[in-house]
């Protein structure tokens with residue numbers, strides 16, 4: 023076809039047989055002969071070697087109900103399953119707010135060195151000076167890139183970083199005997215984790231309305247801030263992909279009221295090497311190393327959400343922190359008034375090492391170039407589609423483009439969900455949908471800096487073709503995806519009545 027598109031997601035629509043269904047009584051992976059003279063009996067029926075333990079009463083009276091299969095059956099089963107999963111390594115994954123960019127293999131290789139993977143957390147600091155030196159270097163580089171005094175590397179995710187940052191804000195006010203500050207101000211465009219973290223940290227959430235152009239105004243903050251304000255949480259660029267122009271005035275308004283300003287740095291991909299939240303007036307910030315600094319993520323996989331603070335707040339961070347002694351050696355140290363540990367040991371150390379490898383391989387200039395490419399790519403997609411899809415707010419945008427499918431839904435009856443499902447047929451992972459909540463029929467596209475122009479052009483061509491299909495062949499969207507492993511699951515049922523095991527399918531389904 024002219025635009026090089028094919029209707030093939032690469033995912034065959036075949037039922038995936040369960041291992042239990044493929045089970046054949048007596049089939050085995052391997053058969054081991056009993057070692058000569060070994061104190062084992064072979065169970066004739068199951069083939070299992072059973073230790074000739076003195077107390078056979080402790081044994082189960084029958085072998086476990088596991089599927090009986092050859093090794094090849096098992097290898098093929100899991101290899102097929104892995105190919106049914108959509109991943110960045112397989113194709114374009116423009117999931118807005120998630121920064122699903124490609125993570126160079128060199129970072130994986132560095133973190134996979136045995137010297138790191140085989141270290142025990144209880145190793146004496148004297149015997150792992152190299153690791154401590156690297157953590158110290160990572161912290162110094164994050165301080166420099168973001169404009170902070172200290173970073174705790176311990177939090178394991180963005181949401182946990184937010185929670186830690188809020189504990190730091192609480193500790194700051196309590197340390198000043200200022201106990202009335204129970205409120206956290208959060209704009210209505212915020213990621214859902216912001217109000218959730220504030221509530222989890224014991225604060226009341228005050229939602230601030232964004233302006234018609236999708237930004238928070240300093241006047242709105244000034245009116246809301248007062249003696250009950252503990253702080254404000256702000257994402258910049260915000261979840262509409264827009265830079266908050268009044269960020270300095272907003273920070274000043276919160277500070278004048280006695281509160282602190284928190285930077286949700288999950289979108290730092292757009293600003294690294296260009297502006298620093300520390301310079302924009304943010305007292306506390308978290309980063310998503312698994313978005314901005316090279317760790318593939320999704321499915322709740324291991325991440326890191328380090329928390330940075332300006333001078334004067336470092337004593338409240340969770341410890342331990344790495345310090346450099348006057349003799350040049352490194353040691354662990356607990357901050358004096360720490361809000362307490364939030365993770366075992368030092369955090370997800372291998373994710374931290376990948377981030378350092380990423381920063382080192384790119385250097386300062388490379389990080390700056392990466393954020394520039396992220397912004398360029400998002401604007402390229404926006405401008406390639408804005409004659410067909412209405413931008414949620416006037417651009418230009420930063421690292422992601424938010425479109426609204428509302429006019430198209432009014433015209434065709436087809437919504438953003440239908441567009442997303444049809445994109446699967448064209449082999450793309452759908453963008454984030456229906457978020458931010460303030461945009462009706464939102465489609466939030468974050469191409470990231472690691473995609474080529476050719477890939478972006480293919481995605482744009484698919485979107486334009488889908489637009490034509492919406493008008494001419496709407497059933498193609500209604501029935502999509504037709505070329506995926508499964509069609510459209512009933513999402514409410516999947517959430518409320520999840521079938522997580524093979525056994526469960528055989529039981530009568532409980533009433534919702």
Ligand SMILES: *Cc1c(COP(=O)(O)O)cnc(C)c1O
Nearest residue numbers: 119179180181213215257286288
């Ligand atoms: C991803 C994200 C978070 C949460 O990060 P997790 O690591 O998923 O907990 C918070 N805020 C914004 C803006 C995000 O995009």
